[in-house]
Amino acid sequence: MVHAATLRRWMWTLVVPLLGMTAPGCTEEAGARRPEVAVTARSADRNSDGTLKRLPPGPPAEPPFTLVLPYEAFGPSAMASRVLGPEWWSWEPGGSFAVTDSFDVRIVVYAGRSASDVRARYPTVRGASDYRYVAKDDAIAYLDEQIASLAREAPADEDDFDFGPLKRRLEETRHAIRTKLGPSKPVDADR
Numbered sequence: 001m002v003h004a005a006t007l008r009r010w011m012w013t014l015v016v017p018l019l020g021m022t023a024p025g026c027t028e029e030a031g032a033r034r035p036e037v038a039v040t041a042r043s044a045d046r047n048s049d050g051t052l053k054r055l056p057p058g059p060p061a062e063p064p065f066t067l068v069l070p071y072e073a074f075g076p077s078a079m080a081s082r083v084l085g086p087e088w089w090s091w092e093p094g095g096s097f098a099v100t101d102s103f104d105v106r107i108v109v110y111a112g113r114s115a116s117d118v119r120a121r122y123p124t125v126r127g128a129s130d131y132r133y134v135a136k137d138d139a140i141a142y143l144d145e146q147i148a149s150l151a152r153e154a155p156a157d158e159d160d161f162d163f164g165p166l167k168r169r170l171e172e173t174r175h176a177i178r179t180k181l182g183p184s185k186p187v188d189a190d191r
Contacts (some may be wrong), residue, residue, distance in 0.1 A: 005089075007096060010135045016161060019046055028093065028180070031035060031097070045101075047097065047098070047100075047102070048097060048098035048100070048101055049092075049101075051089065051127065052127070053101070053102045053103070053104065053105070054104050055104040055127075055128060055130065056129070058106065058122060058129050058131070059121055061123060061180070062121075063111065063180040063181060063182075064111065064180065064181050065110060065111060065112050065113050065115065065159045065181070066093045066109070066110045066118060066120070066121070066122070066181075067108070067109045067110075067176065067177060067181055068106050068107070068109075069106070069107045069109065069133075069173065070104075070105075070106060070107070071087050071103070071106070071107060071132070072169075073107065073172075073173040073176075074107060074139075074142070074143070074173060075166060075169070075170060075172070076120075076166075079146060080142075082160055083138070083139075083142045084105075084107060084132045084133060084134065085106060085132055087103055088101075088103050088134070089103055089105075089126075090105075090124055090130050091124075091129055091130075094145045103130070104130065105131075105132060105133050106122075106129070106130065106132070107129045107132050107133075107134060108122045108131050108132070108133050108134070108180065109134055109135075109136055109147065109177050110133065110134075110135060110181075111135070111136035111137075112179045115133055115135070118133055119131075119133060121124065122134040136181050137164040138178060139180070140174060140177060140179055143170050143171075143173060143177075143187040144174070145169050146170055147167055147171060147174070150163045150166060150167040150170070151167065155187055
C-alpha cells in the first residue's frame with residue numbers, strides 16, 4: 001500500500017510534467033512545475049505517515065526465558081533483515097518512508113519457551129506493539145556469523161569505513177543474551 005502523500009508527490013513530479021500541465025499554485029517563470037506546498041513539520045514523536053516513533057512499553061523481559069532488545073542491537077536493517085525482517089512496521093508493506101522515520105521494533109530472544117508461548121506474551125498489535133521473535137541459538141549463530149564477518153572487514157587505511165563500533169555493538173548484544181538467558185534448554189514445541 002502506497003501512502004497518499006507518496007502518490008501525490010509522484011503525480012506532481014512525474015505525471016503532470018509529462019502531460020505538459022502546470023500544477024495549481026506553480027510559478028512557471030521560475031521553471032517549476034511543482035505546486036508550492038506549505039511545509040508542515042510533523043511532531044518529533046511521529047513518522048511521516050503519522051504513526052508513533054515510540055510505542056508504549058510492553059511486557060518486561062523474563063530472564064532466563066526472554067530478553068527484549070531494540071532492533072538496532074542486531075545491526076542495521078540491511079544486515080539483520082534476513083533474520084528479523086525489515087526494520088519498518090510489520091503491518092506495513094514498507095519501503096516508502098521518510099529518512100527521518102524510525103520504528104520501535106522490539107526483538108524477543110527466547111530460550112526454554114515455545115515460539116507460540118512467546119508470541120502470546122509479546123503480541124504484535126498494529127499501532128501498539130511490533131515484536132520479532134528469534135530463538136536464542138539462532139540469535140547467537142547470527143551474531144557469531146556477523147561478528148566474524150566484520151572482523152575480516154578491518155579497514156585497510158584511514159579512508160575505509162571502520163566497522164569496529166558495529167562489531168562491538170553486536171558483541172555486546174551477544175554478551176547480553178548469553179548473560180541473561182544462560183544455557184538453552186531443549187523445547188519440543190515449535191521454534
